[in-house]
Amino acid sequence: MILLITIFLASGEIIHSQLLKIGENTWQEYFLLRANQSEPTCERNRDIEADVARTIAEREANAADDPLAGLLGTDIDEDAIRRSLERSQEVCEGRWERYERVQSRITPAVMAFRSVETTVAMAVTELGGYKRLLLCLLLLICAATATLTRHHICLRPMRTTRDHYVSVIAQLVANVMLMVSAIIYREREMISMADGIQVNHFYLHVFWIAGFGLLAAINIWQLVRPPKDMEPGGSWGKAPLTIPLYTFMCLTAGTRFMLDGYYHGISVYLGMMMELSTLFLNLALYIWIGMMLKQTRLAQLVFNVFRPWNMSPELLCFVVLIVTAVPTAYTGASGIFVIAAGAVIYSELMRAGARPQMALATTAMSGSMGVVLRPCLLVVIIAALNNAVTTAELFSSGLKIFFLTAFLFFMYSQFARKETARIAPFGQALPASIKLLKPIVPYVIMIALVVLFFRFVLDRRLDEFSAPIILPVVLLAILIYEYLIVGKAKREENIRAAAEDGIERPKTFEHALRSATNETTGHIGALLMLMALSVSVGGIVERTGVMEALPATFPSIWLAMGLLVVTLVLIGMFMDPYGAVILVNATIAQIAFNNGIAPLHFWMVTLVAFELGYLTPPVALNHLLTRQVVGDDEVENAKLTHGSFWARYEKYLLPIAVMLSALLIVAFLPLAFDGLHDWLFQKVDVARQVIPLD
Template sequence: MEKPTFTVARRSAGEWLSSLPTLFILLIVIFLSSGQIIHSQLLKIGEATWDEYFLLRGAGMVAEPTCNPDPDINQRVREVVEQRQAQADDPLADILGGSEVDEDAIRQSLEASRANCRAKWMRYETVQEKVTPGVIAFRNIEGGVASVVSTLGDYKRLLLCLLVVICAATATLARHHIALRPSRTRKDHYVSTIAQLTANAMLLMSAAVYRAEDAQAMASGVTVGNFYLHAFWMAGFALLTAASLFQLIRPPKDLEAGGSWPKAFLTIPLYTFMCLTASAQFISQGYYHGISVYLNMMMELSTLFLNLALYIWIGMLLKQTKLAHLVFDVLRPWKMSPELMCFVVLAVAAIPTAYTGASGIFVIAAGATIYQELIRVGARKQLALAATAMSGSMGVVLRPCLLVVIIAALNKSVTTAELFASGYKIFFLSLFLFFIYSQFARTSPARIAPFSEALPRSLKRMVPLMPYGIIVGAILVLFSDLLGRHLDEFSAPIILPVMLLAVLLFEKLSRHLLHLFSLFLAVMLVLSFMGIWEGYQALTSGNVPAGISAAQLEDVLWAEFWRDLVLGAFLVIHYLVKTGDQDPHYAPEKGVSEKMEGALRLATNETTGHIGALLMLMALSVSTGGIIERSGLLEMLPETFASVWVAMAILVVTMVIIGMIMDPYGAVILVNATIAQVAFDNGIAPLHFWMITLVAFELGYLTPPVALNHLLTRQVVGDDEVESARLTTGSFFRRYEKFILPIAVMLTALLMVSFLPLISDGLHEWLFQKIQAG
C-alpha cells in the first residue's frame, strides 16, 4: 500500500475516517455487553443496601394511586344491584349472563378491589417514607446505565451496518479483500477492480430496489421493521462503488508490467465472485433485490457478527504482544523434531484459535511467528505452511468458539455445552491423527531432548510468563467475583479485549503497572479464601444456602480453591523466583509497535481491513447460500433414504462441498435451514449431525478451491516466501504436502466421526452425550 501523503496530527485520512470510527464502534459494543453486566450488579447492590430497592427505585416515577382505599362497600353493593336490576328487562340479559343478581359475589369483588387499592397506597406510602437522597442518586445512576444500554441495544443492526460499510470501503481502498492470489500486475489490477466495481454497483442496485419494495409495502399498510437501515446500506454501497471507481481511475504506482489474463481472474476477490454469481441468478429470476434480502438475514444475527468483529480485534491485539514468542521460548529447550514441534504447536494454538472465533484470525495474528519458529527448528517449508494453516482451524470445536455459539443460537436441538463436550473428544482425535500422519511423513528421525535436560530449562523459561498469568488472573477475578460473570462462550468477546488491553498496558506503557494488578489480585484472593472458608463451614454444619445442593456447593468451593491456588502460585513465583532475561529470541516484527498508542493504532488499522474482508465474504456467503436454497438442488435430496448409511454418505459429501466453497458462518445458516432436518428425519441425531458439520467446515478451511486458511497464511507469511516453498521434484505428496497433509488428517477425522458411531451404540453415546439442563 502506498504511503499516505495527506496526514493530520501524524495520522492518515484513512485512520481518521475508518480506523477511528471502527474503534468507537468496537468500544460501544464492549460497553453495550459489559453495561448489561454492570447494570445487573448495580441492581444487586441496590437490593443489598436498601430493603425493597426494586420498589424504592420507582420513587418519583410512579404516580400517586387514584383509587379510593376506603369506599362504602354497602353503598357500592346497592348501586351495583340497582344497576343490574335495571338491566333485567333487556331481551339480551339471559345471553349476557342472566338477570339474577348475586349480592355476595358483588360484595366479594368490591372487597378484593378495595384490598388491591389499599396495597397500591401502602406501596406508594412506603416508597415515600423510605426513599432518601442516597436512594435517588443511586437510582439515577442505575437507571441511566439501564437507559443507555437499552437505547444502544435497539441499534445493534445499525452498528453492524456501519461496521461492514466502513471496513469494506477500507479493505477496498487498501486492496485487502481475500482473493486466490494477490494483485501484482496492471492486468491483475484492471480485472480485479472492474469486477469489484460491477459487483458493488449490483449491490447498490439491489439495495435501491429493496428499499422501493419496502416503501411500497409500507404504503399498502404492511409493517416494515428497521426501514431506516435502507438509507445506510444504499449510502454504503454507493461508497464502495465510488471507491472501486477511484481505484480504477488511479491505479497504484507499484504495479508490475505484463501479466496473464487467465491468472488475472484469480485476483478477483472471493466476495466479488459470490456477488456476481448471486446477482446473475437472482436477476434471471426477476428477484432484483435478492442479495439485499439475504444480507438482511445477517442483521438478524447482529450480536454474533459484532462479536466476530471483536474477536478479530482480539487477534490483532494479540499480535502486538510478545506472548507467542514467550510460548515458543518455553518449547525450544525440548529440541523437538519438526513434526513433533508441529504437533505441539497445533495443540497449543487450538486454544487461542477457539478464543478468536476460529475464523482464521489466529493465523493472521500469530501465523508469521508460527511459520518462522517451525522453520527455525528445521521444518521443511511445505510442512511449516501446512501447520500454520491448520493452526487456525483445529480449535473450531473447542470452547468458546463463536461458530458453535451460532449453531446453538439457530436451533434448539443442541446446546453449546453438548457441542463443546463432544468437541473436546473430536479435537483430540484430530490431533492424534495429525501425529500419526506426520510421523509417517517425516524425513528425519523423531527426536526430543532428554527429560532431565529440557524440563528445568523449560520451567525456567516459564517464569517470564508469570506476569501475564497475574494480569489475566486479575481480570478474570474482577469479572467473576465483582461483576458476577465468568469467562465462557458468551462473555469471551467482552472479557478478552480487556485482558489484552491490560497486557499491552503492561508491555508498552509501564511494567510497574504489574504491581497494581498484583495488589488487586492478592486482596481478591484473600477475600476469596475467606469466602471458601465460610462456604466450608456452611457445608460441614449442613446450613447450605437455598437454591444450591451440597454437592454443587462442594464443586464450586473446590473449583474456586484450585483457581486461587494457581493464581497465588503466579504471584509467588514472579516475586520470589529470579531468572534474569529469558527472552533472548524476541525481536520486534514489522507492524508491531513498542509504544502503547502505536500498538493500539496498528491493531485497529489491521482490524479494520480484516473486518471488511471477512464480513463481506460472510455476507455474500449468505447470498450464495440463497442461490443454493432457491435453486432447488437441496430439495432434490429425498426426505428419507434407503438406510442411514446412504443418508450419511450423501450428507457428508454435501457438507464437504459446501464447506469448500462457502464461509462457515454463512454455510451454517444455509445448513440449518435446508439440510439439518433431512439428517434428523433419517435417524441422525442432531448432536451427531452438527459435529459432522463442524469437522466438514474445518476440512473446508483447508481444502481448495477456497482454502481460506491457506490464503490467510499466504497473506502473513508473504507471497514470495510461499512461492519459494514450491517444489518441482520429488513425490506428489512432497510437492503438495501443505494441502495433502491437512486434508488427509481432517478427512480421516470426518469419516471416523461420521460412520464409526453408526457401528457402535456405545461409541455414539460416548461421543454425543446429551447433557440435561439444570
C-alpha cells in the same frame, strides 16, 4: 467505538443488574429511591364533614334533575359517604407519608449513584434496539477500509496493472449491483408500507444504499488513480484470480436473482444476516481479540518455553497444533487465529528446522484443531440455530474428536518425517523450560485478575457466552501491562527481542491498540463481506431447489451419510463457516435427521467436513489467510519443483490426509458400532441454556 459499544451492550444488562444489587444492599428500598417520585396530588388536610355535606348536596341536586329518581329511590346514606371519604383520606395520607419518607432518604450519595444506574439502564435500553445498525455500520466502514487497502480475500494478490483493473472493475460491478438491489428493496418496502403492512427497521435502507455507493465510489477512484506500486503488464489468465471471493459470490447471486426477476434478493438475504446481529458483532470482537493478541509477546513467550526441548520439526508441529487449539477456540474461528498468530507459528517452525511445506501446512491447520473446543463461536451458532443439540453436548463430543484429529496428525507427520524423531533429555530440558515460564507469570496474573473481576464483581463466568465480552478486556489488560506497567528498559528489551525474531512491535500502548484496531478493521471488512455474500449464495441454493433434488429418505443410512459428507465438504470448500452453517441448518440438517442420523452426530460431521473444506483447493481459505500473514514471496519461495508428489504438495496433502481420515472415521465408524456412537455422541443431561440471537 462500535466494538466498545458492542462490549457494553453485551454486558450492560449484567452491569445494570449488579448496580441494582449494590443499590439495594446499600439503601433499603432502593427501588423507591431510584425513581423521581412526583408529589401526591390529593389534598392532605381535608375537612371530612364539609366534603360529606358537599357530596350530599350534589347527589340531591342530581336527584332533583332526574325524572326517574322517584322510581329508583332518593335515599342518601350519609354514613357510607363519610366512611368512603375517610378511607380515601387514609390512602392519601399514606401516599404523603411514603413520599416524605422517600424524599428524606434521598441523599447526595443516592442521587449520584442513581444517576449512574439510571444512565446505564437508559443506555442499554436505547442502544439495545440498534444492534442491526451497529452491524450495518461496522460492515460498511470495514468493507470500505478493506477496499481502500486492497485487503479483500482473493485467490492471489494483485501484482500487475492488469490485475488491478480486472479486480477493481469486477468489484465496481458487484458494488453497483449491491446498491441497486438496496434501492429496489427500499422501494418495495415503501409500497408495502403504503398498503398498510408493517415494516421493521426501514431506516437501515438508507445506510445500505449510502454504504454500497461509497464502495462503488472508491472503486471508481481506484480506476482513475491506480496505485503506483503495480508491476506493468500482467496475464489475462491470472488476473481473474485477484478478484475478491465476495465479488464472485455477489456477481453469481445477483445474476441469478435478476434472471428470476428477484432484483432485491441480495438485500433480502443481507437482512437475514442482520437477524443474527449479536453473533456477527461477537465475531468482530473475536477478530479484535486476535489482532490485540498479535500485538503482544504472549505467543512468542509460549513458544520460547518449548525451545529447550529441541524437538524434531515433526514433533514440534504436533505440539504446536495441540497448544494453539485453545486460543483458536477462544478467537472464534480457524481463520482468525491464523491471521493473529500465523506469522509467529511459521517463523518458529522454520527456526526449528521444519520444511517450508510442512511449516505452511501446520500454520494453516493451527486454526483447525480448536474449532470443536469450548468456547468456539461456531459451535455456539450451531446450538443457537438448532434446538436438537446443546453447546454442552457439542463441546463434549468435540473434545473427543479433537484428540482423534491430533493423534492422526501425529501419525501422518511421523510417517512423512525426513529425520529421526528427537527430544532433549528430560532432566536438561525441564529446568530450562520452567525458567522460561517466569516471564509468562505476569500475563497469567493479569488474565486471572480480569476473569475474577467479572466472576465476583459482575457475576459472569468465562464461558462460550461471555468470552466475546471478557476476552477483549483481558487483551486490553495485557497491552496495558506490556506498554504502561513494565519499565522503559524492559519495554525496549521486549521490542529488541521481537525485532530479532523478525516482528515489529509498537513502542506505545496507543500505537499498539491503534495498530490492532487498524488490522481488525481490514479483516472485519474482508470476512464480513465474504460472510454476507455467502448468505446470498445460500439463498441461491435454497431458491433453485438443489437440495430438494435429494430424496427425503435414502435406501440406507450409509448412502445418506456418504452423500451428505460429499455435500458438506463441497460447501466448506467455497463458503465461509458462518454462512455455511446457516445454509446447512436451513437445507441439509433435516434430511440427515429424516434418515436416522442423530443431530449431534450430524453436526460434528459438519464441523470436521467444513475444516476439511477450508484446507482443500481450489479456495482453501485457511491457506489463503496463511499466505496473507506469512507473505506471498515466502509462500512462492517454499514451492518445490523436484521430489516426490507428497513433498511438492505437502502443505495441502498433509492437512487433507489428516482431516479426511478424521471425517471418514467420525462419519462412518459410529454407524457400524453402536457402542462407539453412544460414547462419541453422548447426550448431556443438563438444562438447556438460552442463547440470545439478537
